Amino acid sequence: MRIVRQSLAVLLAALLIAPAAQAQTHVIDKSALSQAVQERVNQDQADRDAIVSLLQRQEVKQIAAQAGLSLQKAEAAVSTLNGQDLRDLAAQSRQVQNDLAGGSNIVISTTTIIIVLLVIILIVLIAD
Secondary structure, three states: OHHHHHHHHHHHHHHHHHHHHHHHOOOOOHHHHHHHHHHHHHHHHHHHHHHHHHHOOHHHHHHHHHHOOOHHHHHHHHOOOOHHHHHHHHHHHHHHHHHHHOOOOOOHHHHHHHHHHHHHHHHHHHHO
């Protein structure tokens, strides 16, 4: 009877320890987590910088003035953007920057994109 109790105790202990030991193999290293967070922060800041850089271009200032849009409000709203909205607007901003770098002529599609970006940024500002 004593052997049965000891065997049962060892078996139960092994069953309780096994999941805990297995769970430890899935823990993320603190430095890897810290690095991933820092990369996300850096990417978000680069995205915000791309949007602000576009908003500070002379062509954009002219278009915003013609449309009656406030660039100061738009620039202030950029800091409130995050997630997919931030990534989408940054990608569009980079595309417009590339289009504008090609020459001094602004085509209708680029002008439209700029106005849409400004309106989206202002909507986000108003929504918050």
